[in-house]
Amino acid sequence: MIPMDWDQFNNKLITLGYSENDRLQIEKAFSFASQAHEGQKRASGEPYVTHAVAVATECADLQLDAVALMASLLHDTIEDCGITRKEIAKQFGEDVAFLVEGVSKLGSIRYNDAQRKIESLRKMFLASAKDIRVVLIKLADRLHNMRTIRFVRPEKQKRIAEETLEIYAPIAYRLGIGSVKGELEDLAFPLVYPNEYAWVKKEVDKRVPEGEQYLREEVKHVLERAFVAEHIEPIAIDYRKKHLYSLWKKLLRYDMDMARVTDLLAMRIVVKNIEDCYRVLGIMHQLWKPLPGRIKDYIALPKQNGYRSIHTTVFCVRNKITEFQIRTREMHKEAEHGVAAHWAYIEGEKPKQGGEVAGRMQWVQKLSDWQKEIGTPEGSEEFLESLKIDFFNDRVFVLTPKGEVIDLPMDATPVDFAYAVHTDIGNHMIGAKVNGKMAPFDRPLSSGETIEILTQKNRKPNLEWLSFVKSSIAKNRIRAALRKESSVTPLPAYAQQQKRGTYQFTLTIQDRVGLLKDISAVFSAFRINIQHITFNNTKNKSYPEIVLSAQLRDTKQAERIATRLKNIRDVEEVSYAI
Numbered sequence: 001m002i003p004m005d006w007d008q009f010n011n012k013l014i015t016l017g018y019s020e021n022d023r024l025q026i027e028k029a030f031s032f033a034s035q036a037h038e039g040q041k042r043a044s045g046e047p048y049v050t051h052a053v054a055v056a057t058e059c060a061d062l063q064l065d066a067v068a069l070m071a072s073l074l075h076d077t078i079e080d081c082g083i084t085r086k087e088i089a090k091q092f093g094e095d096v097a098f099l100v101e102g103v104s105k106l107g108s109i110r111y112n113d114a115q116r117k118i119e120s121l122r123k124m125f126l127a128s129a130k131d132i133r134v135v136l137i138k139l140a141d142r143l144h145n146m147r148t149i150r151f152v153r154p155e156k157q158k159r160i161a162e163e164t165l166e167i168y169a170p171i172a173y174r175l176g177i178g179s180v181k182g183e184l185e186d187l188a189f190p191l192v193y194p195n196e197y198a199w200v201k202k203e204v205d206k207r208v209p210e211g212e213q214y215l216r217e218e219v220k221h222v223l224e225r226a227f228v229a230e231h232i233e234p235i236a237i238d239y240r241k242k243h244l245y246s247l248w249k250k251l252l253r254y255d256m257d258m259a260r261v262t263d264l265l266a267m268r269i270v271v272k273n274i275e276d277c278y279r280v281l282g283i284m285h286q287l288w289k290p291l292p293g294r295i296k297d298y299i300a301l302p303k304q305n306g307y308r309s310i311h312t313t314v315f316c317v318r319n320k321i322t323e324f325q326i327r328t329r330e331m332h333k334e335a336e337h338g339v340a341a342h343w344a345y346i347e348g349e350k351p352k353q354g355g356e357v358a359g360r361m362q363w364v365q366k367l368s369d370w371q372k373e374i375g376t377p378e379g380s381e382e383f384l385e386s387l388k389i390d391f392f393n394d395r396v397f398v399l400t401p402k403g404e405v406i407d408l409p410m411d412a413t414p415v416d417f418a419y420a421v422h423t424d425i426g427n428h429m430i431g432a433k434v435n436g437k438m439a440p441f442d443r444p445l446s447s448g449e450t451i452e453i454l455t456q457k458n459r460k461p462n463l464e465w466l467s468f469v470k471s472s473i474a475k476n477r478i479r480a481a482l483r484k485e486s487s488v489t490p491l492p493a494y495a496q497q498q499k500r501g502t503y504q505f506t507l508t509i510q511d512r513v514g515l516l517k518d519i520s521a522v523f524s525a526f527r528i529n530i531q532h533i534t535f536n537n538t539k540n541k542s543y544p545e546i547v548l549s550a551q552l553r554d555t556k557q558a559e560r561i562a563t564r565l566k567n568i569r570d571v572e573e574v575s576y577a578i
Contacts, residue, residue, distance in 0.1 A: 042151070051145075051148075064137075074096065182245075185245035216239070220237055223269070269326050285314070299327075307334070398448070460485060461478045515568070
């Protein structure tokens, strides 16, 4: 239910615990947004301001801070109402203006189905947002748009739904916001895959009522009696139903066999502390025999997005296979709201060093699969500062004038950008505009900037470009163009020397004792020292990876090393780049 006036919205804020001072500031933004959007209508025919209020309501449910709620109310005023950033800063402060501008910039990013650079788009969202709150407001914005998508014309519905499945839902997952991720997926699923959705829903509707009755009337009573006997007082004993899209993705791995899905419904037990989590696990395994290999302790080893819980699957009442999830109240809140769960916490009390509080905050270090060391915050100000997004210190994500994302190495220049778009654009480049202003060819680019390349038909690459370009694709194409221009005269020594440098090798492996020794022996045979080694356990691949770097004299030497590495037992794939 979306509050339609300030009194309704204010009552919700009071219920959620926002202070009087916060509510006064939010009311000012509420009034400003109402006036700015006056006369504007949504596709549904409703006043446009209802969308702004709905986004703010979702942010309030996530219990974001007052600054984020003000920005969520104002998030469309720059783009749709002609309000300037300067005016918002004057009225509401620099922090609010920063967030509103950030949300507006994210709105300019375009989803290009032809390029399918999905991962770059996800990273672009985080790299250009600068502050997690920008992403959270944008997720709330997309959630309300999906809830009202039936009013949009059908061809646009599918495009928006595809964006939601491929961009927004994965970002919500990486930030640990399970409630938003699940709803976004289930709203998009019937629009992108209508036949598959209909089949899955039909199968679920057949099975869920009986399963709910079984958990509610049989399993829950057994648990309650066992907990009384062991003096455990659970906060809640309920169950959750698997989201339809998540179920479909699982069925694809199980040859569409519903009989193999054991977690269509799962019993969820919320207890007071971690000690009780393990006591409950012990009680369950005394009552019922666990399935081998189906105990997952995400408390001891949390998921990379911060998710913590214990999962176990047992032969339960009447020998039915049943999954249980055991967690504390804090873990449950984090599982639903992810990073947003911590705003409510820091408003209530400042984090302290040590103990359970420090443990609760450590997961912020694992906001996504793209990790960066950020340290444990020691106060609310430091905590918010730690949420500034800077995961991609080795990449920049910039935009074409049409809003398409180009992924480049750190310190890449307009010349790198030109060659990333197309070889001909790089070869005929005569100038570059960054955010609408002319820029030097060697200017380092930053994430979120818009780049436009000026070309001239008779223009050719310059040898000097090799001294500042960062991407291997630009270097290779510049050299190729220079060779073509002067096929008889060999390249100057300067250009030839560019081949010498640091080469990075990526090895997909099956881990075994002694493998690293075998890999090191290859480099030793060439009298080359390994400079750096990183181990990656990637979710999207069957095997882990080793990434290592070394100084080599040329590409031919790299090719010979790669050939030797491929011959090592348990090395599945080898690739390299300078």
